[in-house]
Amino acid sequence: MSTEDLNGTEVAVLLVLMAEASPVKNSVLKTLGPNLERPSRDKLKDLGLIEVNKSVSPMTLELTDKGWRTCGELIGGEPPARSTGPGKAMFTVLAGLRRWLDRTDARPADVFSPRTEEPEPVAKTDAIVDIEASIRAAYAGLAREPGSTVRLSRLRNELRDIPRTDLDDALARLRRAPDVSLIPEENQKTLNDEERAAAVVVGNQQNHLLSIEP
Numbered sequence: 001m002s003t004e005d006l007n008g009t010e011v012a013v014l015l016v017l018m019a020e021a022s023p024v025k026n027s028v029l030k031t032l033g034p035n036l037e038r039p040s041r042d043k044l045k046d047l048g049l050i051e052v053n054k055s056v057s058p059m060t061l062e063l064t065d066k067g068w069r070t071c072g073e074l075i076g077g078e079p080p081a082r083s084t085g086p087g088k089a090m091f092t093v094l095a096g097l098r099r100w101l102d103r104t105d106a107r108p109a110d111v112f113s114p115r116t117e118e119p120e121p122v123a124k125t126d127a128i129v130d131i132e133a134s135i136r137a138a139y140a141g142l143a144r145e146p147g148s149t150v151r152l153s154r155l156r157n158e159l160r161d162i163p164r165t166d167l168d169d170a171l172a173r174l175r176r177a178p179d180v181s182l183i184p185e186e187n188q189k190t191l192n193d194e195e196r197a198a199a200v201v202v203g204n205q206q207n208h209l210l211s212i213e214p
Helices: 008-020 026-032 038-046 065-074 085-104 126-142 152-158 164-174 193-197
Strands: 050-053 060-063 149-151 180-183 200-202 205-207 209-212
Touching: 008 026, 008 038, 008 060, 008 065, 008 085, 026 060, 038 050, 060 065, 065 205, 126 152, 126 164, 126 209, 149 152, 152 164, 152 193, 152 209, 164 180, 164 200
Parallel strands: none
Antiparallel strands: 050 060, 149 209, 180 209, 200 205
């Protein structure tokens, strides 16, 4: 999907939701970016780009997995037709972000996270170090070759003695290492229930694969 399919307001709202990386109250949205009128809201929902939760008041809007992928495509893309100077400037900044993402092999979900207070750095205990070492050892035993992807469902089966929370925390920490990547499955239809349940959520995105470079 490109900016040709969306108007400037719709593109801006998607980018705002990406930056917030969490449900945004409809009443708050206009303080963060442009006001999203109902026709455009329904359009983004019908395209599968946003999830609209009307069970709460005021309603909230949040990017879907498809919405995250679309934002990734918009970063570095051409600005919408009839964009004004500020709109073009925003896409110039996004083009710079795209160059950084490509250079570091990162994704938008690695950059944007919900507004939460930054936790105090956690000193690595012997237990944490052991879990991270176990992950690396299990990956080495499962990977076809260094750097190839391994499904987290297979990794969890190898490390079933480690509590789920501890393993998830260790994976989230390890992904900050320069040689480690947590990756979402591009084709969600290929996932079975076990593989979906094994995902690690980081930055509001579900990751199903692990890669560790040599």
